[in-house]
Amino acid sequence: MKIMVVGGGGREHAIIKKLKESPKVEKIYALPGNGGISQDAECVAIGAKDIEAIKKFASENKIDFAVVAPDDPLVLGAVDALHEVGVKCFGPDKKAAIIEGSKVFSKNLMKKYSIPTAGYEVFSEPEKALEYLENSSYPTVIKADGLALGKGVIICPDFETARDGINSIMNDKIFGDSGNNIVVEEFLTGPEVSDLCFTDGKTIAPMVSSMDHKRAHDNDEGLNTGGMGTIAPNPCYTEDVAKECMEKIFIPTVEAMNKEGRTFKGCLYFGLMLTPNGPKVIEYNCRFGDPETQVVLPLLKTDLLEVMMAVEDEKLSDINVEFSKGAACCVVMASKGYPQSYDKGFEVTEEELSDNAQVFHAGTALKDGKIVTSGGRVLGVTATADTLEDAISEAYKAVGKVHFDNAFYRKDIGKKALAIKNNQ
Ligand code: AMP
Numbered sequence: 508m509k510i511m512v513v514g515g516g517g518r519e520h521a522i523i524k525k526l527k528e529s530p531k532v533e534k535i536y537a538l539p540g541n542g543g544i545s546q547d548a549e550c551v552a553i554g555a556k557d558i559e560a561i562k563k564f565a566s567e568n569k570i571d572f573a574v575v576a577p578d579d580p581l582v583l584g585a586v587d588a589l590h591e592v593g594v595k596c597f598g599p600d601k602k603a604a605i606i607e608g609s610k611v612f613s614k615n616l617m618k619k620y621s622i623p624t625a626g627y628e629v630f631s632e633p634e635k636a637l638e639y640l641e642n643s644s645y646p647t648v649i650k651a652d653g654l655a656l657g658k659g660v661i662i663c664p665d666f667e668t669a670r671d672g673i674n675s676i677m678n679d680k681i682f683g684d685s686g687n688n689i690v691v692e693e694f695l696t697g698p699e700v701s702d703l704c705f706t707d708g709k710t711i712a713p714m715v716s717s718m719d720h721k722r723a724h725d726n727d728e729g730l731n732t733g734g735m736g737t738i739a740p741n742p743c744y745t746e747d748v749a750k751e752c753m754e755k756i757f758i759p760t761v762e763a764m765n766k767e768g769r770t771f772k773g774c775l776y777f778g779l780m781l782t783p784n785g786p787k788v789i790e791y792n793c794r795f796g797d798p799e800t801q802v803v804l805p806l807l808k809t810d811l812l813e814v815m816m817a818v819e820d821e822k823l824s825d826i827n828v829e830f831s832k833g834a835a836c837c838v839v840m841a842s843k844g845y846p847q848s849y850d851k852g853f854e855v856t857e858e859e860l861s862d863n864a865q866v867f868h869a870g871t872a873l874k875d876g877k878i879v880t881s882g883g884r885v886l887g888v889t890a891t892a893d894t895l896e897d898a899i900s901e902a903y904k905a906v907g908k909v910h911f912d913n914a915f916y917r918k919d920i921g922k923k924a925l926a927i928k929n930n931q
């Protein structure tokens with residue numbers, strides 16, 4: 508089969524490497540892909556948001572199956588466009604992708620269907636928001652309604668921070684129209700868990716749970732980033748917690764979307780906080796997480812293409828989605844200065860890695876036949892092993908074999924998870 512994967516980061520590289528394991532896959536195109544991905548797929552210079560060009564390419568090249576991985580094209584309706592030209596896809600249509608595309612939508616959905624989440628208020632006028640925030644207790648949380656490159660959430664320790672946040676989101680429009688409305692949300696506490704689920708709107712197949720590390724530096728210090736590393740499974744996500752989440756959150760969410768006439772098919776990402784009052788939804792994403800995918804998919808034992816096709820055909824109940832009992836760790840190697848300014852264009856070299864390690868490229872380009880850095884997050888170095896402890900040490904061993912100038916990475920990915928696990 509001829510497959511097309513829309514996107515060009517570490518998540519897409521992990522998806523492509525997994526799809527290549529399927530005996531059904533003959534050819535994979537990546538739109539636009541990246542330097543590292545070009546070693547595993549044919550990269551085509553079409554941007555992930557260029558819906559018309561994506562549609563035209565799929566139709567002209569007789570693509571048998573498409574995977575739309577990033578949030579932007581999903582929210583813009585890439586799956587609807589591909590369906591119009593008869594291309595089968597993995598990913599929600601525009602009506603369902605709103606679960607990530609609008610926080611006002613997702614908060615109202617949770618309220619309407621009694622799905623546990625933080626209490627909240629919605630504002631469309633900055634003056635009203637400020638009036639409310641003057642009388643709020645702190646800390647509190649402000650969220651831009653629409654997509655904001657993962658930067659639309661501001662945790663406010665005091666009114667001054669909240670006022671500056673409202674100004675930049677609603678008046679200065681730093682996220683454009685995504686800031687036309689905002690959500691002011693109750694501040695929750697507790698360990699965070701990411702759980703990604705395959706769903707066809709009828710059956711839900713949860714994937715192995717994971718833990719992201721969002722801050723730039725060790726001990727969760729420094730600025731928020733797109734994610735500096737992940738481990739799976741997340742030791743906080745015990746069988747009891749998983750059962751509770753399935754009953755109180757996953758099933759009610761999928762049923763709520765059906766009732767709203769917005770059946771969700773694809774990967775539904777639950778960002779959860781395990782609060783003293785039980786698990787609550789922090790965010791929904793309408794897609795695979797990045798860098799969660801880089802630890803989740805290496806543990807998937809079932810043929811990914813078969814699972815994705817079953818989701819599209821609404822036959823997920825026919826498939827037994829299995830994960831290995833082991834663990835995985837992904838350490839992101841970034842460019843010094845990320846998430847602020849950084850230099851690019853340094854050559855990336857790799858010594859031979861052991862069989863249990865893989866390098867997923869996020870920000871690399873091909874230049875004169877060499878792989879060079881082209882982004883802030885450059886690589887996700889992942890290892891799998893029987894235990895979390897070994898997965899972490901193997902991932903760091905692999906990091907020592909990958910080189911580029913100005914590289915930096917966190918030295919403590921998985922440390923917190925290991926401490927929790929050892930205390931259980
Ligand atoms: P999001 O972009 O929605 O994933 O939010 C980014 C991060 O902000 C989350 O991973 C949490 O650590 C934090 N966060 C979001 N909402 C809340 C909340 N209501 N209470 C506490 N922390 C939050």
Ligand code: GLY
Pocket residue numbers: 657719733734792795796797798799
């Ligand atoms: N790692 C968080 C996300 O993909 O949104």
